[in-house]
Amino acid sequence: MKPLRLLAALAVLTALTAGCTPQSPPDPSSSGAPSQVTSSQAIGSDGCVSTYDPAADYFPDKVTFTHAEGVTVEYHGSYKVVTVTEPVMGAAPETYVLVQCGTTPDLPADLADAQQVTIPVKRAVTSSTTQLPAFELLEATDALTGVGSPTLVWSEKIRTRIADGSIAGIGDATGALDVETIAAAEPDVFISSGTPDPVHDKLRELKIPVLGNSEWLESSPLGRAEWVKFTALLTNTEARANEVFTTIETDYEAVRAKVADVAERPSVVTGAPFQGEWYKAGGRSYAARLLADAGMAYIFADDESNGSQPVAIEAMLEAAVDADLWLNADYTGQWADTSAIAATDPRLMELKAAKQGQVYNPVLRINEGGGNDYWEQGVVRPDLVLRDLAKIAHPDLFTDAEFVFYAQLPA
Known part of the structure; x- marks a missing residue:
């Protein structure tokens, strides 16, 4: 993925994973022929x-x-x-x-x-x-x-x-x-x-x-x-595509339905400062849709845009100070623990999510070359991304689910 596009996505996107135990796409041997x-x-x-x-x-x-x-x-x-x-x-x-x-x-x-x-x-x-x-x-x-x-x-x-x-x-x-x-x-x-x-x-x-x-x-x-x-x-390979997508769609909707009526939705902020600014995803964006479907309350949900906009770090810190969760601050795996937060910008430690250790990043599947499966399988398997996110927001509802992409930043 092009780095510039990756950085844009890093600002625009925010999430990927949640929900019920997902089905695996059908075995290729069952219907993979053209x-x-x-x-x-x-x-x-x-x-x-x-x-x-x-x-x-x-x-x-x-x-x-x-x-x-x-x-x-x-x-x-x-x-x-x-x-x-x-x-x-x-x-x-x-x-x-x-x-x-x-x-x-x-x-x-x-x-x-x-x-x-x-x-x-x-x-x-x-x-x-x-x-x-x-x-x-x-x-x-x-x-x-x-x-x-x-x-x-x-x-x-x-x-x-x-x-x-x-x-x-x-x-x-x-x-x-x-x-x-x-x-x-x-x-x-x-x-x-x-x-x-x-x-x-x-x-x-x-x-x-x-x-x-x-x-x-x-x-x-x-x-x-x-x-x-x-x-x-x-x-x-249309027959295979129909089977695969039906499975993905069914699993995604199952997760969304499971958290649709939760009594409380934890508030969430996404991203991190980059070159003096902090990009926020619009309230009608792909990232915002994932967060809502995972049973979270995105702090910019009322924003009518579907893209991303740069925000001054000071303004973002003020908006995010009381957010319960902080997602997608790091996509590279370079943040080893919470000390990386202060190293990035000491002011970030004023965020409630940072203080309470509620920081989650999609870094579970990164190889030695820097390839991150979040940018591969995560694109075509939003059901897995949604399940991860729903487990972060409502762990009591997904006790049997294992994270696929996300990991909690160690203290």
């Missing part, structure tokens, strides 16, 4: 149609987006039309045509200028580590040939493939992308992370399709997780 055509025309082992029938429906398994607001799909017999509302923050919508391998559909004139991608994608390059868990959940990691910020990858499976050369690192830890390395990976598609980059135009000049994955712009946790279906559209 969707099969319902006509008599066969799809070969390479995923391509052997004899094209213009009347056939080559996508019997389909997805719809019910929570995500930034992406839609229309199915046709041998191609899918995907529209991403905001492929890059502030940009106009883009439409992509995903054409089944081995077919030659007659596309309408209004799709003449749309980027085309042959599916199932065999060689995908991603710019962000947040996109990797979707490939894992869909059992489609063999389709990955490149990834940005490889040193920050948490997934052991993908780290192994990076080490053996199966997946190329196409950028460094700063998030800078290398066009030549991307081109050498011979991708069918480059999946961007919803942030502008001059590399995108250069890739298009090389006839490499660039698709915008802007899941991070979704303001709801389930909306963000539902982008797993976007990846499924590329890999023809």
Whole structure:
């Protein structure tokens, strides 16, 4: 994940985990195979149609987006039309045509200028580590040939493939992308992370399709997780995506329902000072939604914005002084204990949560390279994030639950 985006997320986001004992997504062996055509025309082992029938429906398994607001799909017999509302923050919508391998559909004139991608994608390059868990959940990691910020990858499976050369690192830890390395990976598609980059135009000049994955712009946790279906559209694994997401949605709603009627909601502040300012997430943001669903009272819940804004440290200290909980002050694991609070800024020790040791950070799953699973699995598994948060807020309701991402800062 790009450091600048990480810092922005570090300010905007706030939480991830809570609730009832979650179900695990279905075993890949039970439904991980690509969707099969319902006509008599066969799809070969390479995923391509052997004899094209213009009347056939080559996508019997389909997805719809019910929570995500930034992406839609229309199915046709041998191609899918995907529209991403905001492929890059502030940009106009883009439409992509995903054409089944081995077919030659007659596309309408209004799709003449749309980027085309042959599916199932065999060689995908991603710019962000947040996109990797979707490939894992869909059992489609063999389709990955490149990834940005490889040193920050948490997934052991993908780290192994990076080490053996199966997946190329196409950028460094700063998030800078290398066009030549991307081109050498011979991708069918480059999946961007919803942030502008001059590399995108250069890739298009090389006839490499660039698709915008802007899941991070979704303001709801389930909306963000539902982008797993976007990846499924590329890999023809819609059946698997539907099963996976249904499990995530069910578990998330179970946690939310369990704390919906709690008598008391602990107040919470998130983040920490950075370069003289403290970013607060808006009351309509992704982070605020997680906190509310976890049975917490966010101190800026009345803020009508859905982004983040910098606040003077003095103002934040005043607003947060009596908050019961303090979350997401550290994402790196560098805060070993509460002495790190005073080392950051002695004034922080005036916060009630700091004095009482109620500081929790998502640092349980960090590897030696700095990869944090909170930025990988945490994106597609908000049910696990919510369960962690609900356990922090209401430990008596989740005595059998184990933390996945969060840890209490030691005294």
